[in-house]
Amino acid sequence: MSTTSPLEKPAPVEKAGGAVATYLDQRLGSNKALGRNLGKVFPDHWSFMLGEIVLYSFIVILLTGVYLTLFFKPSMVEVVYDGSYVPLKGVMMSEAYASSLDISFDVRGGLLIRQMHHWAALIFVAAMVVHAFRVFFTGAYRKPRELNWILGVVLLTLALAAGFTGYSLPDDLLSGTGLQIIRGIIQAIPVVGTWLAFFIFGGEYPGTDIISRLYSAHILLVPGLILAIVTVHLMMVWVQKHTQYPGPGRTNTNVVGYPLMPVYMAKAGGFFFVVFGVIALISGLVTINPIWIFGPYTPDQVSAGTQPDWYIGWLDGALRLMPNWETVVAGYTISWNVLIPSVIIPGILFTLLALYPFIEAWVTGDKREHNLLERPRNAPVRTGIGVMAIVFYGILWIGGGNDIVAVAFDLSINSISWALRILLIVAPPIAFIITKRICLGLQRKDRDKLLxxxxxxxxxxxxxxxxxxxxxxxxxxxxxxxxxxxxxxxxxxxxxxxxxxxxxxxxxxxxxxxxxxxxxxxxxxxxxxxxxxxxxxxxxxxxxxxxxxxxxxxxxxxxxxxxxxxxxxxxxxxxxxxxxxxxxxx
Amino acid sequence: MSTDKDLLPVDPHNEPGHLPIADIPHTPRVTDTDPKAARRAERQVASMFLLSMVFVVLFVVAFVTIDKSAVVYIPVLGVVGASQIALGFTFGMAILLIGTGAIQWAKKLMPDVEVVQERHSMASTPKEDEEAKADYERGKEESGFARYTIIRRTLIGALALFPIPLVIMLRDLWQTPPGENPVELLSTTAWRDGLRIVPDTGETTGEFVKGIRPEDIPVGGLVSALPIDIMEIQKAEHNLNARGKAAIILVRMDPSEIRSQQGEGWDYQGILAYSKICTHVGCPIALYEHRTHHLLCPCHQSTFDLADSGDVIFGPAARRMPQLPIGVDEEGFLVAKSDFQQPVGPSFWERG
Structure with a gap:
């Protein structure tokens, strides 16, 4: 309900803004782009907000991360803790851990920002995975968007790398144990593994280099790559125009929705603040990763019931469920028990994920452009494959918490492991068949409705x-x-x-x-x-x-x-x- | 794949949306028809923005006034840091209200009529395509890239070689000490003949007791232990590497219960010493069930039978836990009788 009519004089702010726009336009020709894009139409659907959550939580991660670097010291030099957390007073620990404790207890608002960083990271990966589900189940990756799907898979891999490198930085007992497992995995790589481990860690485990090396990867290399690829990812969405769900008046050659200015600026801009605010509230109210409880890292200590962050859990589950195969050939060891679950399976899965649009296009011979999303029921095999993957992932994830399941339900850990090993092979195909039948049933129902x-x-x-x-x-x-x-x-x-x-x-x-x-x-x-x-x-x-x-x-x-x-x-x-x-x- | 196009003819009548579809009638919102409702929405949005400002003020007040060590009891959450809760709540609300205000504005007051825009094929027009090809051909011709074979080949060679220094410089990520190699380092620990065993208190500093006597360990008990000189090594090397390899556990069982060992007489009166580092991927292990003599890794649940040479009985570990031969010295303290006879910790390629 604006009170100014077009005939009234523009407000001083508007006048200044106009002057800036003219200044820029004379040098960059920017008004051409503005004119083309301010009215750009975006289709509306709740599931399109998933990608927005990913982007906004990434911005929160960047902002809080910069703040954390002002206080965190990525050093493994042993110091005596002298902060305000009494139980650890006088204990020898790495400077990394001591500065993480300082952030948590002596910097006002430090714990809030540290927890925001961690919660935002968890939400970042979670939203990314659900966003990928949305894209997969609606066939949004089909031509002309295959390349953006690949970028998405690369972003997912980078997100896991960002998460893991960050998880290892505080140098508490839990993160150190994670690093030890990574070292064991690297050592299992044939031929080069042993030397690779020594290069990465600067010698034996744990050494004194790994934290500062992970730090540069965590704050520069990985986020830099993510930022660059996210930019390209969004530019491609912009250029190709967003896909839309079927509905009245929506065809493969149009896009029906609201214009960027003003509706989407307000909605998407507002949603950024909502995501930001919700992350801040969660982080203010709910503790995440209480590193002070775990204590400083030493390589001869561990606590039971240790769990990685949720997105690494499935890999840990794969490590747990794998039978203990190892072969020695001509004096050289191949540790299948580590290699298969940590290198081969994730390698195959991520490759298949990245290539899926091309595999499907080859199988179906479909070379048309698709801007209208396909309902999951109308592609039963695709939907079945997706559900199969979720079930496979879910079983590995439960495997990652098999000790917790054993304690909670008073079961034998051996029988849980065996049950999960069998389920891992049997359940996904069953899930596929059931999903496909449900999809076909829904198709029949649709046909009946039409007839x-x-x-x-x-x-x-x-x-x-x-x-x-x-x-x-x-x-x-x-x-x-x-x-x-x-x-x-x-x-x-x-x-x-x-x-x-x-x-x-x-x-x-x-x-x-x-x-x-x-x-x-x-x-x-x-x-x-x-x-x-x-x-x-x-x-x-x-x-x-x-x-x-x-x-x-x-x-x-x-x-x-x-x-x-x-x-x-x-x-x-x-x-x-x-x-x-x-x-x-x- | 030129044949692929022939395989599947495109049927234009089969394109989605080919059926004529009527537009759904647009129902106006209350705020479109009732000026009162519109003014109410305007007030709602403005109040949210105003409240956001109030929360910023409250944040600053909380930051300045609340002591960082103060705690407060909040139902459901329990006793929590007062500063953390106050800062988190005010900061979160200040941000959230900007967002909810903007969305309310968009939903209630901005137009809610959908707009249609046409899409265009992503491919360039034949004319643009031709232009690009012509420019490329002209450039190729003018550069002489095709003609000057020797320039082309040497350029490719130079470009292929120039990253080599960048890779070679990574060699010093690990400055290998003279005469050492990974296999040697992974295969040896700080243990040697006659080295006294001391309990591991979990601290990385401080003085250890003089050692452990056999009678200090009850039957069924487990003690984490280290070499007596571990502190000196740590101080000399400025790292925890030696500790990570030499950590052991001592368990005591009735000698008649020991079914087998990795070496004849490696126990001392039923006290057995095993590496503490799991042979799977290297987690330290100390979950021991004394009735069954099973040792369980907390990370991936590999289970070892300590009464039977430390063999793997369940889980992903492929190798038994290395055993350390022990005895007592003249003062009656437990000592190692040699280093481990096989590498401790996870497998590696050259291990054999």
């Missing part, structure tokens, strides 16, 4: 005694969503020889693609033709019309005749009082 309308749940007896269930036509919004489904043609089966009898040299490849694409889309329930849909909706409308008089009656909100006795029909007075009044008048 027969929406089941109202009301049974009607027709004058000639027939009972029907009343179906109603589906509304425009639902119609648009359901009919957004694309029927994906399955790649044709190749012939061994062509009509001239010439052997097809690529028969095996084409035959494989035929089978894979049949697996991918072959079971899909075909979408009815436009005529069939129209017929179906027309039929539903007719049925609804039969019932309409009854609705009219309901709509008038006059169900007073609970005592019975008065039958209503059109033209009749509605309540007894009126009826009596009418009778007396006559």
């Amino acid at each position: 027969h309308g929406y089941e109202s749940g009301r049974v009607l007896r027709l004058p000639h005694g027939e009972f029907i269930e009343v179906h109603e036509p589906i509304n425009v919004k639902e119609m648009a969503v359901i009919t957004s489904k694309t029927d994906h043609a399955v790649l044709p089966a190749p012939q061994k020889t062509d009509t001239d009898g010439v052997r097809n040299p690529r028969y095996l490849v084409h035959s494989l693609r035929h089978r894979l694409s049949t697996f991918f889309y072959g079971d899909n329930v075909p979408k009815p033709s436009a005529a069939e849909i129209e017929h179906g909706q027309h039929h539903a409308a007719e049925q609804a019309a039969i019932e309409a008089p009854l609705h009219e009656y309901e709509d008038r909100d006059v169900i007073y005749n609970a005592h019975g006795g008065v039958l209503h029909h059109p033209g009749m007075p509605e309540i007894n009082a009126e009826q009596i009044a009418e009778e007396t008048r006559s």
Whole structure:
């Protein structure tokens, strides 16, 4: 509700802003870009905020991180603690740990910022993972957005690296134990592992170099890379325009939503402050990583029930569940028990994740541009693969807390480990099959809605005694969503020889693609033709019309005749009082 | 893959959204129709911004007035640092209210009618494409990159070699002490014949007791221990490396319960010494169940049977815990009889 009309003089601030814009424009031509972009339309959906949470929590991490560097000393020199945390007074510890304690107890607001940094990091990775789920399950990574998907996978890897390097910096007992495990993993790498470990740690474990080396990676290298890649990631979203969910008027070649200025500036800008504020509130109220309880790191101490941050938990679970295989070949050791869960499995998983858009496009032969998101039910195999991955991850994650599960439920740790080992192989395929069946069921339901309308749940007896269930036509919004489904043609089966009898040299490849694409889309329930849909909706409308008089009656909100006795029909007075009044008048 | 295009014809009638779709009617909000409601929304937004400012003032007050060691009891949270709670709450609310205010503004007062914009194919037009190709060809021709073979090859060679110094300089990430190598370092510890064993108090400083006598360890007991000269080594080397390798545990069991050992007579009257560093990925272990003689790693739950040569009975560790041969010296204190006979800690490539 602005009180200034366009005819009024601009406010001084606006005037100054205009002057700056003109100054910049004469030097950079920036008003061209402003003009093009201020009105840029973004589609609206709650799930599009997930990526925003990632970005905003990253900004919070950067701001709080800069603050922390002002107080943190990345040094492993042993000092005697003389701060205000009494239980550790006089204890020898590394300067890194001592300065972390100072931040927590002697810098006012220091603990708040340290906890904000940690909470924001946890939220950062969590939001990133859920954002990736959204992109995956809606097929948003399809052409032309495959490259942005790869950047996303790189960002996820970098986020894990940022998290781990940061986790190790305070040099408390828990973080040191994590480093020791990393050292064990590096040493398990064949051929170069031993030397690599000595190079990274500057000698034997723990040495005196690792904290300062992790520090430079944590505050410069990794965040620098993340910042650069996030910028490209967002520029690509900007250039390619955001995908949108199907809905009325939304097609593959348009984008329906609100303009950047003013709606998205206010909404997205406001949301940044919401994320920032919520992180600050959580960090003010809920303790995270109480390093003072764990004590300083020494390589001969450990506490039971140690847990890494949640996003490393699945890797720890893989380490725990792996059988103890190790082979010695010609005097050299290959530690499969460490190599497979910590190097090979994550390597394969992240490679598959990055290549998935290309694998799917090759299998389906789909080379079209997709700007309209696909509903998860309409790509049952994709959805099944996603759920399969979540189940696989979930089992490893539970494995990472198998000691806690054992204590909480009073179970044998050995039987939990064995159960999880078996489940890790058996459960994902079962999850795939169940998900695929659910998706196909939902497709059938969609088809029924198109062909027969929406089941109202009301049974009607027709004058000639027939009972029907009343179906109603589906509304425009639902119609648009359901009919957004694309029927994906399955790649044709190749012939061994062509009509001239010439052997097809690529028969095996084409035959494989035929089978894979049949697996991918072959079971899909075909979408009815436009005529069939129209017929179906027309039929539903007719049925609804039969019932309409009854609705009219309901709509008038006059169900007073609970005592019975008065039958209503059109033209009749509605309540007894009126009826009596009418009778007396006559 | 030129053949791929032929495999799947594009059906334009099958594109999503091909059915004619009516726009949904737009229902105006209360704030669009009722000026009173609009003014109410305006007041709400302004109050949130105002409250945000109030919280900033409260933050400054809390920062200055609350002592950093003061604690306060808050239901649910328990006894917590007063400064931390006050700063976190005021700071969080100050920021949050800016956000909620802005969103309320957008939702109630800014237009809520969706706008349609057309998308354009990402690919360049054939004309732009041609221009790019022509520019490239002209540049290639003018530079003579194709013609001057020798320049091209030497340039590629130079560019391939110049990162080498950058990589070589990483060599001194570990300045290898003369005569030492990783395998040697990973295979030896501070233990040697006659070196006294002292209990590990968990401290990295201070004086140790003179040693442990066999009678100090009850049957079923476990003691974490270190070499007696560990402090001198730490002071000389300025690191915890020796401690990380030499940490051991001593357990005592009835000699008749010992089924096997890694060497004949390596125990002393039923006292066995094992490395404390897990052979899986190196966590220190001290979870011991004296009835079963099982040792459980807290990190990945590898389980070792200390009555049976420290063999792995469960979990991801592939190797048994190395045993340290022990005896007593003339004063009756426990001593090592040699270094470990195999490397302690996680496996490595050259271990064999």
